[in-house]
Amino acid sequence: MTDAPPWTDVFGHEDPYPEQADGIDAAIDAAEEDGFLALEGACGTGKTMLALTAGLDRVRDPDSDFERVFVLTSVKQQLRQFETDLDTINENLPGGYDPISGLTLVGKADVCPYARENRGGIDRENVYERCEGLRERTRNLVGDGGATTTSNLVSEAQSQQVGLLDSGKGAGSASSDPGTADYLSVDGEPTPYRPDTEEFEGTEFCPFYAGFLDDLPEDGDPAEAVPFDVTDLGHVGPTELVRLAAGHGSCPHSIMGALVPEVEVVIGNYYHAFDPVTTGTFTGALLDDSTFVVCDEAHMLEPRVRDLVSDAVADASLRDAENELTRVVQPLSFETAGAESDDAALVRGELEDADVTVEEIESVREFYADLRGELDRRVTERLDRERPDWRASMRRLDDDEIALRDPETPAEDEITSWAKREGYGDRVWARAKQVGAVVKRILDTLEDEDKRRAAPGVGRTLNAWYREGHEDFFRAIDLERTWDETAPPDSWRRAYNASLALYNCLPSEPIGDRLAEFGGGVLMSATLEPMDVFREVTGLDHLERRGRPVVERTYGLSFPAENRASVAVDAPKFTHQNRGPPGEENDTRLAHLDAAAAVADRDGNVLVGTPSYAEATWMAESLSERLDKTVLLDESSGDRATESLKDDFFAGDGKVLVTSLRGTLTEGVDYRGDRLSAAVVCGVPIINTARPRTRAVITAYDRRFESGFETALTVPAVRKARQAVGRVIRGPDERGVRVLLDARYARESWNSVRGYLPDHEREEYRPVSPDMLGLALDRFDRQAD
Numbered sequence: 188m189t190d191a192p193p194w195t196d197v198f199g200h201e202d203p204y205p206e207q208a209d210g211i212d213a214a215i216d217a218a219e220e221d222g223f224l225a226l227e228g229a230c231g232t233g234k235t236m237l238a239l240t241a242g243l244d245r246v247r248d249p250d251s252d253f254e255r256v257f258v259l260t261s262v263k264q265q266l267r268q269f270e271t272d273l274d275t276i277n278e279n280l281p282g283g284y285d286p287i288s289g290l291t292l293v294g295k296a297d298v299c300p301y302a303r304e305n306r307g308g309i310d311r312e313n314v315y316e317r318c319e320g321l322r323e324r325t326r327n328l329v330g331d332g333g334a335t336t337t338s339n340l341v342s343e344a345q346s347q348q349v350g351l352l353d354s355g356k357g358a359g360s361a362s363s364d365p366g367t368a369d370y371l372s373v374d375g376e377p378t379p380y381r382p383d384t385e386e387f388e389g390t391e392f393c394p395f396y397a398g399f400l401d402d403l404p405e406d407g408d409p410a411e412a413v414p415f416d417v418t419d420l421g422h423v424g425p426t427e428l429v430r431l432a433a434g435h436g437s438c439p440h441s442i443m444g445a446l447v448p449e450v451e452v453v454i455g456n457y458y459h460a461f462d463p464v465t466t467g468t469f470t471g472a473l474l475d476d477s478t479f480v481v482c483d484e485a486h487m488l489e490p491r492v493r494d495l496v497s498d499a500v501a502d503a504s505l506r507d508a509e510n511e512l513t514r515v516v517q518p519l520s521f522e523t524a525g526a527e528s529d530d531a532a533l534v535r536g537e538l539e540d541a542d543v544t545v546e547e548i549e550s551v552r553e554f555y556a557d558l559r560g561e562l563d564r565r566v567t568e569r570l571d572r573e574r575p576d577w578r579a580s581m582r583r584l585d586d587d588e589i590a591l592r593d594p595e596t597p598a599e600d601e602i603t604s605w606a607k608r609e610g611y612g613d614r615v616w617a618r619a620k621q622v623g624a625v626v627k628r629i630l631d632t633l634e635d636e637d638k639r640r641a642a643p644g645v646g647r648t649l650n651a652w653y654r655e656g657h658e659d660f661f662r663a664i665d666l667e668r669t670w671d672e673t674a675p676p677d678s679w680r681r682a683y684n685a686s687l688a689l690y691n692c693l694p695s696e697p698i699g700d701r702l703a704e705f706g707g708g709v710l711m712s713a714t715l716e717p718m719d720v721f722r723e724v725t726g727l728d729h730l731e732r733r734g735r736p737v738v739e740r741t742y743g744l745s746f747p748a749e750n751r752a753s754v755a756v757d758a759p760k761f762t763h764q765n766r767g768p769p770g771e772e773n774d775t776r777l778a779h780l781d782a783a784a785a786v787a788d789r790d791g792n793v794l795v796g797t798p799s800y801a802e803a804t805w806m807a808e809s810l811s812e813r814l815d816k817t818v819l820l821d822e823s824s825g826d827r828a829t830e831s832l833k834d835d836f837f838a839g840d841g842k843v844l845v846t847s848l849r850g851t852l853t854e855g856v857d858y859r860g861d862r863l864s865a866a867v868v869c870g871v872p873i874i875n876t877a878r879p880r881t882r883a884v885i886t887a888y889d890r891r892f893e894s895g896f897e898t899a900l901t902v903p904a905v906r907k908a909r910q911a912v913g914r915v916i917r918g919p920d921e922r923g924v925r926v927l928l929d930a931r932y933a934r935e936s937w938n939s940v941r942g943y944l945p946d947h948e949r950e951e952y953r954p955v956s957p958d959m960l961g962l963a964l965d966r967f968d969r970q971a972d
Contacts, residue, residue, distance in 0.1 A: 194244035196284070199236055199275035206742040207233045207240075213738050214241035218253070218479060218707035222736030223727060225485075227715040227945065229744040230917050235265070235272045235483070238709045239452070242479040243276070243287060245707075246451050253479045253706055258454045260483035261491055262855035266291065269454050269483070270422060277421040289422035289452035290443065292459055292470070297425050298432075298439040300373045300395060307384040313637070318440075320637030321384060321393040328392055329400060335387060337401035341436065344385045344394035373429055379436040398436040409445035412437065417450055448472040457491045461701055474701070480708035484855070486715055486906045489724045493694040498648045499665065499686040505559050507641035508623070512552035515629050519545055534629055541625040543618075551622045554606075554615045555645070561605055562687065565589060565664060566679050581682040582670070588688075589664040590879035592657065595886045600662040602687065603653070616653030619646035652689050658890065659693045661883035690880050692887035699726015703735065713913050714906040716741060716945040723892050743947035750922045751915070752967035755941070755952040756782050756960055757933040761798070761870030769805035778957050779869050780806070782928050784813050785961050789924065791841040791864030796848040796911040798872040806869065807845040814843065821846035837862050848872035854910035859917040865924035866912045871931055871940055873904040905943040908932075922971060924964060927952055 194211055195203075203211065206228065214224040218241065228234045242256035258269050273289045280286070295318055296302050301309035309317045329337050371382040380394045402412035414435035417423060423431070423446070432439035447453060447470060459470045466474060482488055518530035538545065569589050570577040577584060591600040606616075623646025630640060652662065667684045674681035691697070702708075702725070715721045718739050722728045731737045744751075759765055759775040766775045787793045787810055795810070797803045800823050807820040819836055821829070821844060829851060836844045841864070846852045849872055874881060881900075889895030908927060915923035927933075931940045933954035941949060955963050 193248070194240050196281055197243040197247060197276055197287070198240045199272060199279050203236075204231075204233055204745060206740075206745060207237045210234075210237045210740055210742070211241045211244075213740055214238065214709050215244055217736055217738045218242075218245050219251075220736050221476070221707050221734075222738060223702070223707055223730070224709045224711075224738045224740060225715060225718060225721060225727060226709055226711040226740045226742075227713065227718070228711060228740070228742045229713055230913060231745045231919070232742045234711050234713075235268050236275075238481040238483070238711060239269065239272055239276065241709060242481060243451065245479050252477055254477040255448075255450065255473070256452045256479045256481060257460070257473050257705070257708075258452065258481045258483065259457050259460050260454075261457055261487050262484050264855055264857055265483050266454060266456070270424065273422045273452055273454075285418055286421040287452060288417045288420065288450040289454065290417075290428075290446050290450045291422070291424050292443065292447070292453060292455035293425045295440050298429050298443060300371060300378060300429065300433045300439065301384070303373055303429065304371065304382070306371060306382040309384075316639045317637045318393075319639075320631070321391065322396050323631060324390055325392040325396050325400065328387055328390055329397070334390075337397050340385070340387055340392060340397035341394065341401050343387055344380045344397065345436075373433050374426060376430045376434045378433045393438070395433060395436065395438040396441060399438040399441040402437060409441075410449050413442055413445050413449075417446060422452070423450075444469055457488070457495065461492045461697070462495045474704045476704070476706035478705050478708075480702070480705040482708070482710040484712050485710040485725070486712040486721070486903075486910075488698060488710065489694060490903070492698050493691050496694055496697045497689060497691045498651060499688040500645050500648045500652075502559060502562055502680070502685040504641045504645050505555050505562070508626075508645040509552055509555040509559070511626050511630060511640060511642045512548050512555070512622070514633075515626050516545060516548055516552070530633055533632060537625060537629045537632070541621070541628075543622055543625045547618050548622055548626070550615055551619050551646075554611050554619075557609060557611075558602075558606075558687075561602070562664065562685060563679075566666065566683070566685055570679055577679070578677050581679075584666075584668060584682050586668055587666040587683075588879055589666070590883075591662040591664065594661065594879045594882035597656075597658040597886075599657060602662065613653070616649060620650040622646055648687075648689065652687070655689065659691060659696070659887060661690045661692050661880050661887075663688050663690065663879060688880075690883070692880075692884045693891055695724050695726045695729070695891070698724075699729045702726060703730055703733070707735075714909045717902060717943055720894075720898055720902045724898060741945055741947075743945070743951075744916060746916055746919045746921070748951075749970060750920075752924045752963060753912075753948075753951045753953070754925075754960065754963050755927045755933040755954050756957055757930050757954050758782055758928055758957050760931055760938070761929050766802075766870075769801050776805075779928060780809050780813075782926070782957055782960055783867050783869060784810060785964065786865050786867040786924060786926050787818075787843045788814055788816065789841075789865050789964070792836060792858075792862060793841070793843045794853070794858075794863055794866040794911065794914060795843060795845045796853050796866070796868045796872075796908070797845065798848060798870045800847045800850070802869070803845045803847050807843075810843055810845065817842040819844045821850055821852050823847075823850070848904075848907045848911055849874070853907065853914065856914065857917070858914045860921070863915050863923065865926070866915045867926040867928055868908045868911050869928050871901075871904050871929055872907050873900050876900070901940060902943055905940050909944070909948070924967065925952075926960075 210226055217224045239256065245251045245253040246255060260266050270291060277286050296311040296314045299309065299314050299318060301307040302311055302314040328334050328340060369382055370377045371380055384391050385394050399412055404411045414437055415431045428443060429439045432442040453473060458465045515534055518528050518534050521528065522531040591602055592598050623642035626642040627640040665686045665688045669684045671681050722737060727737045758778045761775060761779055767773060783795050783806060787795060795806060797806050804820060807818050811818040819832060819842055821832055836842055848868065876882060884899045885895035888898045892898050912925040915925050931938060935941060
C-alpha cells in the first residue's frame, strides 16, 4: 500500500476524485519548477478544492518558498465557493494543525462602518471621496507639525461617550436628543465612537482611521496594528472583519490592507492583480514569487484584463479637469491684479515644492479646452454626415464609435495629429499627469468638500495616450447613449456621453508580465480549450519560452453519461446573412425556432441562448406564440432586474428563459438541482465585426498570432456557447438535455467550429438532422422510464 501524498493533510474531503488527485499533483509539480497548470475541468471536477489544496501544500511545505495563495475570480458565486472550500479544509485539518488563515478582499463601501450604517454623511455612493478626505485630514492633524497626536484624537472621540455612560444608556441605544452621545453600532456590534465623524479644533477626522494610526508601531509595520490574531480565526470575511476591527475602534479597510501580506489565502477578483491603481495602492505586496496564484474562470482573463488595461477620458471629465486647473490659477491671477490672498501663497508654495510652474498648468488647461472643442467638432460632424436630422430625433440615437485611425492600419491617430498641428507638443502630454496630481493636492487643501478630482485621472490617461504605441492600442471616440436635460437642446451632449477611448487590443503582454511576477499557480475554467489559443492570448507561451513550464490538463464530465443527452443539430447556419433581421420569415429562422421549441416544450426549466438581445426578443416572442408555457425574456439590464428574473425563473412550474449568450445568465449562475432541465444554444455568438475596435483587435491578433478572427472572435464565442450548455448538469444525480443548434457545431465546413470543442465533447455531441432531434429527445426520455 503506497503512502498518501502530503497534500492529503490539507485536502478538505476524505477522498479526492481521480481527476482531482491528478490535477493537484500536476499543479504542485509545475509550481516546484516555477510553472503553471492550465486546467479545463467540467463541473464535478472539484477545481476549487484542487487549486486550494495544491497551493496550500506549497505554502505549508517548510522547504517551499511559497507563503500564500492568491485567488482571483470574476464571479461572486465562485468567490463564495472558495470561501466555503477553505472553511471545509479548516474543519477537516488533522489534529495539531493550525487553522489556515484567509481573507476576502472587498471595497471600502463593504467595510466602512459609516457607509454600512449610512451615518456620518457617508454612504455607498460617496464613501471613496469622503474616506480619502477624512484620511487626509486625520493625517494632517497628527503628521509633522500637526495640531495633535493619534492618541489625543482617539481619546477625544471616546470621551464623547462619557455623557452616554453617565446617563446609563446602553450601547447602541438611540436618543431623540441630538445633543446626547450615542454609540455607532455596525451590524449590531457596538463601536467606541458616536454615529458621526468627529472634529478636533474645527477639523473633521475619522476616529476609526485615527485608531488604526494610533495602533501602528514606530517601525510602521501595519500587521502590528491588527487587533486580533488572524492565525486563530481561519477565514475572515467582510462581516467578521468589520466586527473585529470596528468593535476595537480601528478602520476595517486599513486592517484589511494590513492583513493582505500576512494571511495564507487571499480571495479577490481580477482588479486586485491587474488593475494598476489597485495594485499600486493596496495589493502590491502580493505580486511576488512567494505567491501561488489561482486564476478562476480563466476563460474570462483576457477580456477582463483588456478592460482593466484600457482607459478613457470622458468629455465631462475634461470639462471638470479644466475647471479644476482654473480654480488653481485663479488666486494667482487675482494677486497679479492686486488682490492678495492666503490661497495664492498656498498655491505658490505647492507649485514650488512640486516643481510645476503656473505656465505649465495654464498650458495644460488651454490644451483641455481646445481638446473638448475638437471632440465637439468631430462628434457634430459625424452626426451631421450620418444622421442629418439628429437634432430632431436625439432619443433615437444609438451607441456609436468614431475611429481615429484605420482599424486595419496602425498609424498615428487623428487627435494626436491634430494636437501637433495646433502646437501642442510632447511636453503638454507628458506633464499632464504631474499637473493633475499637483492640482488635486492643492484643491484638497483649499476646499473643505470631499470629492473625487478629475485632473489626476485625465492627466494619467492623456499621458498614456501620448506614450502607448499604435499597433497594440486603438484610439476612438466612444458615444454612449444617455439623456441630460441640462445640456443645450441642440447639442449632442444632451443625448450622448462622449469619451476619448484608449483601447488595448492585445492584453497578452500585460497578462503574461503580471503572471511572471508570481511564483507559479493554476489557471482554470470549465472552458479553456483550445489550449493553444488560451496559452497565446494569456502570455503563457511567452512565459514558457522564458523557462517557466506550463502544464495542461483537460477533464470532461465525470457524471454518468446516461443522465444527459448532448446533440449538435445540423440546422442552417444561424449567421446574420442567413437569418436576416429579427422578424424576417425564412427557412433559417423557422428551422431554429422549430428546434428551440422542441427543446423548450419539455418539462422543467429550459434556457435558450441566442447571439444577441435583439435575437432573444424575437425568439421569446415566437416561442410564446407556440408554447403553452411561461416564456421569460432577459433584456440588457442591471443586477437587480437580473436577480429578480432569476427568482421568477426558479419559482413554481417549469418555464423558458430566453437570453443573449453574451449576457450574464449563461455563465457563473448556479442552476443546480431541478433549476434547469435543458439548454439550447442557437448559433455561434460571434460579436459584430463592423465595430472599428473589433476590426482593430482582429488586426492586432493577425500580426501577433496570424489567426486574428479565430483567436479574437471564434474561440471566445464557442466558449460562451459551452458555458451556456454547461449550466445543465451540475451534479451526479441530475439529468438534462444539452443542444448546440447550428450546422457549424455539427459538421466540418469552412467556418465550422466543431474543431474548437475538446475531444471528449466532439465525441459526445453527436450530429443529428433537425427532423431527428425529436427522436433523439424521445429516446433519452425513454431511458429514464
